[in-house]
Amino acid sequence: MSSLNKKTSGDGVLTIPVGDGTVFQDACANAAADESARVVVIHLTGDREAVEPGAPALLAALGMPVVAGLSGRIEDRALELALAADIRVCEPETTFAMMVSERGKLPSDGGTQRLPRVVGPGLAADMLLIGRTISAEEAFAAGLVTEIAAPRKARQRADEIATAIAAHGRAASVFTKEAVLKGGDMPLEHALHLEADLAILLHTDPERAEGIDAFKERRQPGFRPTPPGKDPET
Amino acid sequence: MTDSPFRTVIYEKHGPVAHIVLNRPAVINAFNVQMRDDLSEVLDAVKWDTDVAAVLLRGAGDRGFCAGADLSEFGSAPSQAAARHARWERDVFGVLRNLPVPTIAALHGHVIGSGVELAMLCDIRIAADDAVFSMPETCYGLIAAAGGTQTLPRAIRKGRALDMLLTGRRLDATGARDDGLIERVVTTTELATESERIAGELAGIDRALAGAIKASLAAARDLPLVDGLALERRLSIMLCRNVAGT
Numbered sequence: 194m195s196s197l198n199k200k201t202s203g204d205g206v207l208t209i210p211v212g213d214g215t216v217f218q219d220a221c222a223n224a225a226a227d228e229s230a231r232v233v234v235i236h237l238t239g240d241r242e243a244v245e246p247g248a249p250a251l252l253a254a255l256g257m258p259v260v261a262g263l264s265g266r267i268e269d270r271a272l273e274l275a276l277a278a279d280i281r282v283c284e285p286e287t288t289f290a291m292m293v294s295e296r297g298k299l300p301s302d303g304g305t306q307r308l309p310r311v312v313g314p315g316l317a318a319d320m321l322l323i324g325r326t327i328s329a330e331e332a333f334a335a336g337l338v339t340e341i342a343a344p345r346k347a348r349q350r351a352d353e354i355a356t357a358i359a360a361h362g363r364a365a366s367v368f369t370k371e372a373v374l375k376g377g378d379m380p381l382e383h384a385l386h387l388e389a390d391l392a393i394l395l396h397t398d399p400e401r402a403e404g405i406d407a408f409k410e411r412r413q414p415g416f417r418p419t420p421p422g423k424d425p426e427t
Numbered sequence: 428m429t430d431s432p433f434r435t436v437i438y439e440k441h442g443p444v445a446h447i448v449l450n451r452p453a454v455i456n457a458f459n460v461q462m463r464d465d466l467s468e469v470l471d472a473v474k475w476d477t478d479v480a481a482v483l484l485r486g487a488g489d490r491g492f493c494a495g496a497d498l499s500e501f502g503s504a505p506s507q508a509a510a511r512h513a514r515w516e517r518d519v520f521g522v523l524r525n526l527p528v529p530t531i532a533a534l535h536g537h538v539i540g541s542g543v544e545l546a547m548l549c550d551i552r553i554a555a556d557d558a559v560f561s562m563p564e565t566c567y568g569l570i571a572a573a574g575g576t577q578t579l580p581r582a583i584r585k586g587r588a589l590d591m592l593l594t595g596r597r598l599d600a601t602g603a604r605d606d607g608l609i610e611r612v613v614t615t616t617e618l619a620t621e622s623e624r625i626a627g628e629l630a631g632i633d634r635a636l637a638g639a640i641k642a643s644l645a646a647a648r649d650l651p652l653v654d655g656l657a658l659e660r661r662l663s664i665m666l667c668r669n670v671a672g673t
Contacts (some may be wrong), residue, residue: 356596
């Protein structure tokens with residue numbers, strides 16, 4: 194497992210290039226195996242990147258937080274890929290649409306499932322059935338994006354947000370993401386047990402101890418990426 | 428009047444409204460083990476007190492409702508098994524969430540971490556315009572553990588919940604209301620009177636009806652639609668019989 198490790202830029206932020214299918218697939222596999230990767234970033238520019246079938250599922254399977262910087266027209270499978278990220282940032286001119294159904298097809302990379310879970314059923318139906326294009330403002334109001342960056346700054350903002358997340362506890366971020374995504378499919382009572390169990394499992398994490406020490410000493414926590422080749426499970 | 432038997436919480440009954448005040452203002456009401464134990468006793472009393480028809484939860488002092496968990500006590504559990512046992516032995520968050528009467532949180536100033544989580548376990552949230560909300564747990568290598576990873580995405584859009592929980596992003600009162608994290612915003616001077624007015628209104632709702640509405644809302648969240656509709660119908664018939672029988 195450790196031999197597959199691909200170094201991140203050193204700050205724990207791993208950028209996965211969107212485009213060629215095998216490159217994307219390999220990058221996702223590397224990210225999953227890279228213990229120094231704390232957060233993944235993708236950039237979608239909407240200029241008809243070839244997002245391959247299955248790409249959203251690969252991205253969604255990653256345990257660490259995924260940030261997406263979005264510009265241009267984010268349509269169909271590109272939107273499905275963006276929906277597989279956790280945090281989305283766009284630009285004032287970014288637009289979003291799901292046109293596949295207009296062409297008589299059903300989205301097959303999560304569009305009918307993740308879109309309503311992210312924006313709510315009404316807007317999702319509007320987009321899926323009518324192929325309505327929504328603006329950045331509408332996307333923000335609906336919770337599809339959490340921030341509208343300045344013009345041409347989505348990439349930069351996504352990188353900044355990722356860098357901020359990379360400074361947080363790695364296991365804490367992974368467990369938080371898992372609690373939100375897995376717990377969302379459970380009755381609340383069960384979901385609260387999942388959260389509590391993850392919180393207690395986190396007691397074994399050295400970064401948690403460092404975070405608490407840092408808080409008591411009124412300083413910033415100094416989390417470090419796990420040294421390459423060191424597998425905490427062995 | 429504030430001769431409270433509790434060290435970290437003030438509990439007073441004003442007519443049918445139970446006032447619960449987090450009372451460690453020197454540390455912005457940081458949630459510690461003592462506060463958990465005090466709240467646990469208070470909430471158990473509220474749960475069985477048929478004179479109480481509504482609960483108003485707020486924080487003492489000018490600086491905020493609650494600055495989060497008191498990390499100075501963290502890391503003291505002897506083992507994970509012991510920590511897990513303690514978590515469910517006194518499930519103060521579960522008791523608050525499952526109270527049979529309507530609950531309202533009045534929020535001001537710092538509403539951080541566990542402060543947000545306590546508020547989310549109430550039915551309605553009203554905030555002063557000076558309130559600031561954030562979930563900074565992961566910044567300190569921690570995870571929200573008073574229900575925040577579950578209550579936030581059920582109250583606001585999933586992307587916004589992930590954003591708050593993973594980045595520690597701060598929201599002001601208006602932003603929190605726009606997102607759906609809280610229901611109402613008032614000025615700091617209006618917070619006390621307005622929250623008491625609403626609590627009084629909530630206390631005026633028939634106890635059985637309030638309980639049925641809360642149970643139905645929980646079903647709307649957890650059950651398939653067909654089962655939720657069946658529960659709603661059963662509860663409404665039960666309520667009609669109660670009215671006819673009195």
